[in-house]
Every structure is written in structure tokens, then in C-alpha cells.
Amino acid sequence: MRALALVVAAAAGVTASRTDVVWTAAPPSGGPVPAPPPVTPQLRAEGAKLYADRCLPCHGRMGDGRGPLATHLSMPPTDFTRGVFKLRTTLPGTPPSDNDLFRTITRGLHGTPMMPWKELPARQRWALVAEIKNLSRRFSDEPQTQPLDPSPSPPDETEGLRAKGQRLYGLYRCGACHGERGDANGPAAVLYRNVSAGRFVRIRDLSRGEFVRGGAFADIFLSLRTGFDGTPMGSYNDLPADDLWALAAYVRTLVRQPTGAAAVPGAGGRATRTAPTSKSATDPY
Ligand code: HEC
Numbered sequence: 001m002r003a004l005a006l007v008v009a010a011a012a013g014v015t016a017s018r019t020d021v022v023w024t025a026a027p028p029s030g031g032p033v034p035a036p037p038p039v040t041p042q043l044r045a046e047g048a049k050l051y052a053d054r055c056l057p058c059h060g061r062m063g064d065g066r067g068p069l070a071t072h073l074s075m076p077p078t079d080f081t082r083g084v085f086k087l088r089t090t091l092p093g094t095p096p097s098d099n100d101l102f103r104t105i106t107r108g109l110h111g112t113p114m115m116p117w118k119e120l121p122a123r124q125r126w127a128l129v130a131e132i133k134n135l136s137r138r139f140s141d142e143p144q145t146q147p148l149d150p151s152p153s154p155p156d157e158t159e160g161l162r163a164k165g166q167r168l169y170g171l172y173r174c175g176a177c178h179g180e181r182g183d184a185n186g187p188a189a190v191l192y193r194n195v196s197a198g199r200f201v202r203i204r205d206l207s208r209g210e211f212v213r214g215g216a217f218a219d220i221f222l223s224l225r226t227g228f229d230g231t232p233m234g235s236y237n238d239l240p241a242d243d244l245w246a247l248a249a250y251v252r253t254l255v256r257q258p259t260g261a262a263a264v265p266g267a268g269g270r271a272t273r274t275a276p277t278s279k280s281a282t283d284p285y
């Protein structure tokens with residue numbers, strides 16, 4: 001009973017030639033990351049083979065993001081040779097940890113063609129981590145990952161916290177890109193759309209609830225701390241943790257909740273804006 005759904009994004013009309021498939025619901029955060037096997041030549045060989053079978057069509061033979069499917073996708077697959085990653089628990093501007101890569105492969109990136117690979121046995125996912133690290137010199141040149149301080153445990157998501165978050169959202173001008181109500185219509189969004197034809201920079205429409213890391217309270221908190229390297233979404237790691245939790249709580253109120261039973265954002269009604277219930281704190285989908 002996986003809460004996952006596939007949408008063939010281009011069913012008709014002008015985009016009929018697109019083969020894009022978008023992963024529309026993020027799997028829940030998942031449990032702890034299992035211990036990695038030792039990186040042996042055999043593990044590396046397994047990783048290279050799996051990569052060629054499963055990842056090369058999008059990410060390319062050399063990892064440069066130029067696989068045969070790449071031009072058919074709504075957004076470019078990550079160029080692994082650059083060693084720049086969005087989803088990290090490490091300081092902005094530093095490579096991700098092995099656990100970060102393992103989690104990304106397991107969970108996929110919600111709202112993108114990058115699907116979760118959690119059906120693969122853990123050993124195979126670790127083999128893929130080794131292969132991705134092999135594709136960029138950055139991992140050997142900067143071998144020390146620099147983790148952020150551990151996150152304090154989350155506060156209760158109260159009305160007061162959300163109200164504080166709303167003030168901070170204005171103060172830090174999040175709306176310049178995301179729009180005042182999170183609809184991705186801020187003044188800077190227009191600018192980015194023109195510059196990149198909307199393909200390379202995606203100002204996120206927060207009201208759609210498609211968070212690539214996941215929409216849980218702690219996921220959004222972490223994204224605000226780390227920022228998304230290689231994109232205009234900066235890190236707010238300098239702010240006190242309380243402020244980041246408040247912002248995360250407010251962001252979650254911007255998500256339009258489906259009104260009907262269909263709990264897939266965008267598939268059901270999108271008429272109301274209610275704060276996610278506490279039940280949805282771990283898996284809002
Ligand atoms: C159908 C195309 C497709 C396939 C197949 C695919 N990916 Fe991706 N992958 C993407 C796209 C597109 C992105 C960029 C998403 C974004 O920028 O938000 C991505 C991003 C990533 C990222 C970077 C996330 C970050 O933190 O920036 C990793 C790691 C990754 N993929 C690993 C893999 C692995 C490992 C495989 C094979 C098991 C694989 N991908 C197969 C399309 C694909």
C-alpha cells in the first residue's frame with residue numbers, strides 16, 4: 001500500500017511528444033538508514049552495472065545528465081559530474097553525506113521524474129551511492145562531509161507558531177519568489193521564468209504541496225536550513241531553529257488540501273486551504 005502515484009504528464013496536445021513521467025507523491029520519511037556494506041571492488045562493479053541499467057537513460061553514461069531520455073523530461077536530470085546536490089544534511093556548498101544520497105535514492109524527488117528506488121535491496125542502493133560518488137571528483141577532492149548540527153526536536157505546530165511563520169515569511173521576502181500566498185507568482189519568479197524558460201529554475205508553487213524532499217514538518221525545516229545548492233533557493237541556516245520551525249509551519253498552511261477523499265494533491269479538489277492536521281505531520285499525502 002504505497003502512497004505513490006504516477007502521472008503521465010503529457011497525455012495530449014502540444015506536449016504529446018513528451019515521455020515525461022512525474023512522481024506525484026513522496027514516500028514517507030522512512031526509518032533509519034541501514035548500515036552500509038564495505039566499499040569493495042565487487043560493490044563498485046555492482047553499482048556501475050545497476051547505474052547502467054537503471055539510471056543511465058536519464059542521467060547519462062558519464063553522469064553528465066545527458067541520457068537518451070533527458071531531452072524528453074520536463075526538467076533536466078542532475079549532472080552528477082558537478083557534485084552539486086539539492087538534498088543534503090550538510091552545510092550549504094558542501095557535498096552530501098553517503099546517508100543523504102542513500103535517502104534520495106530511496107525516496108526519490110516528489111513532483112519530478114526522479115522516482116523512489118526503495119524496492120531495490122539496501123545493498124544495491126549502497127552500490128549506487130558508491131557509483132554516484134565515483135562520477136564526480138568532488139567526493140575525492142572534498143572527502144570530509146560537513147554535517148549541520150543535529151536538529152532539535154520539533155515544537156508543536158500551533159496557531160501561534162504559524163502566525164510567527166507568516167510574519168517571518170514577509171520579513172525574509174520568501175514571497176519575492178514564491179508569491180505572497182505561495183503560488184509561485186512573486187516578482188522574481190517572472191524573472192527566473194524568462195531567463196531559463198522555466199526548465200532549469202523552478203520557483204516552487206508551495207500551494208501544490210510537491211516538496212522534493214517530502215512535505216513533513218521536519219523535511220521542510222531541513223530544506224530551509226540547507227537550501228538547495230545549485231538553485232536560487234538559499235540556506236537560512238543563520239536563523240535560529242525556532243524561526244525555521246515557524247516558517248516550516250507556515251509553509252504547510254499554504255498547501256491546498258484536497259477536499260474529497262482523493263488524497264493526491266492536484267488530483268482532487270483544491271478549493272480549501274487548511275493547515276495539515278497533526279496526523280499528516282509525518283506523511284501529508
Ligand atoms: C526518468 C528519469 C530518471 C531516472 C531513470 C533516474 N533519475 Fe535521478 N533524477 C532525475 C531528475 C529529473 C532529477 C532532478 C530532479 C530535480 O532537480 O529536482 C534527478 C535527480 C537525482 C539525484 C539528485 C538529487 C539532489 O539531491 O539534487 C540523485 C542522487 C539521483 N537522481 C539518483 C538516481 C539514481 C541512483 C538513479 C538510478 C537508480 C536515477 N536517479 C534514475 C531523473 C531520473
Ligand code: HEC
Binds near residue numbers: 233
Ligand atoms: C530567490 C528566490 C527564492 C527565495 C527568496 C526563496 N525561495 Fe524557496 N525555493 C526557490 C526555488 C527556485 C525552489 C525550488 C528549487 C528546486 O527544487 O529547484 C524553492 C523551494 C522551496 C521549498 C521546497 C522544498 C522542497 O522540498 O521541495 C520550500 C519549502 C521553500 N522554497 C520555502 C522558502 C521559504 C520559507 C523562503 C523564505 C524564508 C524561501 N523559500 C525563499 C526560490 C526561492
